[in-house]
Amino acid sequence: MKKIGIIMGSDSDLPIVKKATDMLTTLGVPYEVHVYSAHRTPVEARDFALNARENGFGVLIAAAGMAAHLAGAIAANTTLPVIGIPCKGGMMDGLDALLSTVQMPTGIPVATVALNGAANAALLAAQILAVEDKELAKKLDDKRRADAAVVLEKDAGIADRL
Ligand code: RP5
Numbered sequence: 485m486k487k488i489g490i491i492m493g494s495d496s497d498l499p500i501v502k503k504a505t506d507m508l509t510t511l512g513v514p515y516e517v518h519v520y521s522a523h524r525t526p527v528e529a530r531d532f533a534l535n536a537r538e539n540g541f542g543v544l545i546a547a548a549g550m551a552a553h554l555a556g557a558i559a560a561n562t563t564l565p566v567i568g569i570p571c572k573g574g575m576m577d578g579l580d581a582l583l584s585t586v587q588m589p590t591g592i593p594v595a596t597v598a599l600n601g602a603a604n605a606a607l608l609a610a611q612i613l614a615v616e617d618k619e620l621a622k623k624l625d626d627k628r629r630a631d632a633a634v635v636l637e638k639d640a641g642i643a644d645r646l
Contacts, residue, residue, distance in 0.1 A: 485617060486542025488515040488609045491532065491558060493548035495519050497571050500600050501547050504569070507606035511623055513613065516541075522548065522557040529554065533561035543567065543609040546594075547602065550574040552581035555594045565612055567605045568594040 488508055492501050501517065508515045520529040536544055544562065546555035547569035555568030568585035572578035578599040586596040597604045607624070614621040 485514060486613055487540050488513055489536055489541040489544040490515055490517045491520050491529065491544065491546045491554060493521045493552070493554045497547045497549065500569065500571050500602050503602035504545060504606040507603045508610065511610050511620065513610050513620065522553040526557065529557055530561050533558040536562050537564055543612050545569065545605045545609055547571055549578065549581045552584040555585050556588055556592065559588065559592050559594050566594050567608055568596045569602050569605045570596065570599050572599050
């Protein structure tokens with residue numbers, strides 16, 4: 485199976501990124517994690533993206549806050565699918581990062597999840613790999629069913645909580 489590459493702009497993003505690594509671990513999807521910044525280590529970020537396909541990655545996830553150019557900078561250097569996680573914090577509590585991540589120019593797409601949406605980033609990355617992986621697709625289907633069962637259990641018990 486191809487690996488998922490997870491890049492964060494700073495180790496201060498790790499508590500958010502952990503939700504992605506936990507999800508991938510649960511699904512049995514291999515991943516590699518790095519701290520590369522679009523601004524502080526632009527050469528390393530670029531080189532990682534340039535070599536990612538050759539190094540066995542299938543999807544890349546980039547998490548960053550504030551002037552969050554990391555996902556875009558990664559996407560500029562690869563045609564692998566790139567998923568951006570805008571991280572909360574900064575002057576506008578994440579709106580700055582959300583817009584920096586989502587507002588990509590035509591030709592360089594970044595699939596942007598919600599603020600701090602690391603679990604969904606991991607799920608989306610897994611769903612992309614599952615296009616060509618029946619076993620992984622089954623795990624994702626099973627998870628959907630299990631998640632739905634939890635909601636229905638809550639539905640059954642909601643009246644008792646009023
Ligand atoms: C971004 O700036 C990082 O992704 C992080 O979310 C934010 C703050 O970084 P630190 O100052 O905590 O290293 O580049």
